[in-house]
Amino acid sequence: MPERTFKDETAIVTGAGQGIGFEICRLLALGGASVILNDMDIELGRKAAAAIRKTGGTCMDYGGDCSDPEFIGNLVRFAVDQTGRLDIAIGNAGITLQGEFLSFTPESFNRLVQVNIAGNFFLAQAAAAQMKLQQSGGTILFTSSVTGHLAHRNLVPYGMTKAAIEMLAKTLVIELSQFKINVNTVAPGATLTERTMADPEYEKKWSAVIPTGRAASTADIANAALFLVSRESKHITGQSLLVDGGITCICSSPY
Ligand SMILES: NC(=O)c1ccc[n+]([C@@H]2O[C@H](COP(=O)([O-])OP(=O)(O)OC[C@H]3O[C@@H](n4cnc5c(N)ncnc54)[C@H](O)[C@@H]3O)[C@@H](O)[C@H]2O)c1
Numbered sequence: 001m002p003e004r005t006f007k008d009e010t011a012i013v014t015g016a017g018q019g020i021g022f023e024i025c026r027l028l029a030l031g032g033a034s035v036i037l038n039d040m041d042i043e044l045g046r047k048a049a050a051a052i053r054k055t056g057g058t059c060m061d062y063g064g065d066c067s068d069p070e071f072i073g074n075l076v077r078f079a080v081d082q083t084g085r086l087d088i089a090i091g092n093a094g095i096t097l098q099g100e101f102l103s104f105t106p107e108s109f110n111r112l113v114q115v116n117i118a119g120n121f122f123l124a125q126a127a128a129a130q131m132k133l134q135q136s137g138g139t140i141l142f143t144s145s146v147t148g149h150l151a152h153r154n155l156v157p158y159g160m161t162k163a164a165i166e167m168l169a170k171t172l173v174i175e176l177s178q179f180k181i182n183v184n185t186v187a188p189g190a191t192l193t194e195r196t197m198a199d200p201e202y203e204k205k206w207s208a209v210i211p212t213g214r215a216a217s218t219a220d221i222a223n224a225a226l227f228l229v230s231r232e233s234k235h236i237t238g239q240s241l242l243v244d245g246g247i248t249c250i251c252s253s254p255y
Pocket residue numbers: 014015016017018019020021038039040041044064065066067092093094095096115119143144145146187188189190191192193194195196
C-alpha cells in the first residue's frame with residue numbers, strides 16, 4: 001500500500017494500547033492519518049501514542065472504557081474537537097473470556113456482551129452520526145475473530161459476541177450505505193500479541209495446526225484492516241475478511 005494513503009483523514013481505534021489495535025494505529029499514522037488511540041489502560045495508551053508520535057505520525061491517546069456509550073460519545077467528540085472530523089472508526093477492543101459452558105458465570109457473560117457487542121454498536125452509532133453530518137462518507141471496521149465463524153471449545157459466549165458483530169456489519173449496510181459509509185470486519189485467527197504470547201506454548205501449538213504453518217503477526221491483521229478502511233475498498237461493505245492462515249477452510253477428518 002502506498003504511503004500517506006490516509007492523509008487528511010481522522011481515525012479512532014479502540015483497545016489499541018497493544019496488540020493488533022496498536023499495529024493498526026501505527027500503520028494508519030504512517031499512512032498520514034490523525035489517529036485517536038483508545039485504551040482503558042490509560043498509561044498503556046499514553047505510552048503507545050507517544051511511541052507512534054516518535055516515529056513522526058500524528059497520534060493522540062484518549063483513555064477509557066469503550067464499552068460505555070457515554071464514553072464513546074466523548075471519544076468521538078474528542079476526535080472532532082482535535083481534528084475537525086472523523087473518517088474511520090475501528091472497533092478493535094474485545095475481551096476473550098474462556099470457560100466451560102456448564103459453569104460460565106452471568107458476570108463474565110454480561111461483560112463479554114458489554115465490551116464486544118455494545119462497545120462496537122455504540123461506536124458505530126456515534127461515528128456514523130458524525131460521518132452523516134460531514135456528508136463525505138466514512139468507514140467502520142470491527143475486529144471480529146475466526147471464532148465468530150466456527151465453533152471453538154470453551155469460547156461459547158465469546159464466539160456468540162463475535163458472530164454478533166459480523167451481523168452488525170451486515171445489518172449496518174442497510175442503515176449506512178445511504179450516507180456512503182461502508183462497514184466491514186476483519187476476522188483474525190490465532191495472532192501473536194502480548195496477551196496471547198503470555199502462554200509460552202501458544203505459538204508452537206497454533207503453528208502446528210494452521211495450514212500456512214504459523215500464527216499471524218499483528219502486521220498480518222493490521223494490513224488487512226488498513227485495506228478495509230482505505231479508499232480503495234469503498235465498494236466493499238458488509239464483508240468479513242478472515243486472516244487466519246487458512247484454518248477455517250479445513251474440516252477435521254477421520255482420514
Ligand atoms: N490475538 C488474537 O489471537 C486474536 C484472535 C482473534 C481475534 N482477536 C481480536 O482482536 C482484538 C484485539 O486483540 P489483541 O489480542 O490484539 O488485544 P488485547 O486482548 O491484548 O487487548 C488490546 C487492548 O484492549 C484494551 N481493552 C480491553 N477492553 C477494553 C475496553 N473496554 N475499552 C478500551 N480498551 C479495552 C486492553 O487494555 C488492551 O490493552 C480483540 O477484539 C480480539 O477479540 C484477537
